[in-house]
Amino acid sequence: MQTKKGQSIEDASMQMIEEEIGSHPYNEKEWPIVRRIIHSTADFDFANKNKIIFHKDAIESGINALKNGCSIVVDVNGVIGGLNKQNPKDFGNEIVCNISKPEIMELAKKEGKTRSQISMRAAQSDIDKGVVAIGNAPTALQEVIKMVKEGIVKPALIIGIPVGFICASESKEELSKLEEVPFITNLGRKGGSSSASAIINAIFKLIREESSS
Numbered sequence: 001m002q003t004k005k006g007q008s009i010e011d012a013s014m015q016m017i018e019e020e021i022g023s024h025p026y027n028e029k030e031w032p033i034v035r036r037i038i039h040s041t042a043d044f045d046f047a048n049k050n051k052i053i054f055h056k057d058a059i060e061s062g063i064n065a066l067k068n069g070c071s072i073v074v075d076v077n078g079v080i081g082g083l084n085k086q087n088p089k090d091f092g093n094e095i096v097c098n099i100s101k102p103e104i105m106e107l108a109k110k111e112g113k114t115r116s117q118i119s120m121r122a123a124q125s126d127i128d129k130g131v132v133a134i135g136n137a138p139t140a141l142q143e144v145i146k147m148v149k150e151g152i153v154k155p156a157l158i159i160g161i162p163v164g165f166i167c168a169s170e171s172k173e174e175l176s177k178l179e180e181v182p183f184i185t186n187l188g189r190k191g192g193s194s195s196a197s198a199i200i201n202a203i204f205k206l207i208r209e210e211s212s213s
Helices: 004-021 032-043 058-067 077-082 086-091 104-111 115-122 139-149 168-176 193-212
Strands: 051-052 070-072 131-132 157-160 182-186
Touching: 004 032, 004 168, 032 051, 058 086, 058 157, 058 182, 058 193, 070 077, 077 157, 077 193, 086 193, 104 115, 115 139, 131 139, 131 193, 139 157, 157 168, 157 193, 168 182, 168 193
Parallel strands: 070 131, 131 157, 157 182
Antiparallel strands: 051 182
């Protein structure tokens, strides 16, 4: 839970973002998510040249899945570190991260693939109807997209915002063209675990605001 001092600092930070952002293209549900990413990264590019892109059903699908206790599958432990732990506890969401399991490493070596690819395949049952949050590994995002196209999973929401120079932009561009499932992604190389966590935290905040109104 947030302390009063911590909350006051967060509120002041959000106010600064509001004052500095100027005009932006986001609606009343999209903007709190983008603002939370900017807050976690101090980077206004996420509303500009590296802008966040929303599938038309992304927010509603994410809200419905998370509030009904779906699994949250992440590519790296760093995404877990940025999550508000009270949210999955309150809504019964299992957080799944297979990247560090020894058997994943062994299978990746055997098949000549990345651990990220294998870890997504291993989470197939949790990905189906769940929320996937990828902030680090483009190969994880590419594998999830491949699984969707194969028809073996249909996530409620893919948060695909991997950071990097090799295949990061390309994997996000591929996601942005996916019609089968809702997604949240962005343009360019920027992204990261903190951005992926921020999106989940922001959606949970929307859920709590809906329930209290």
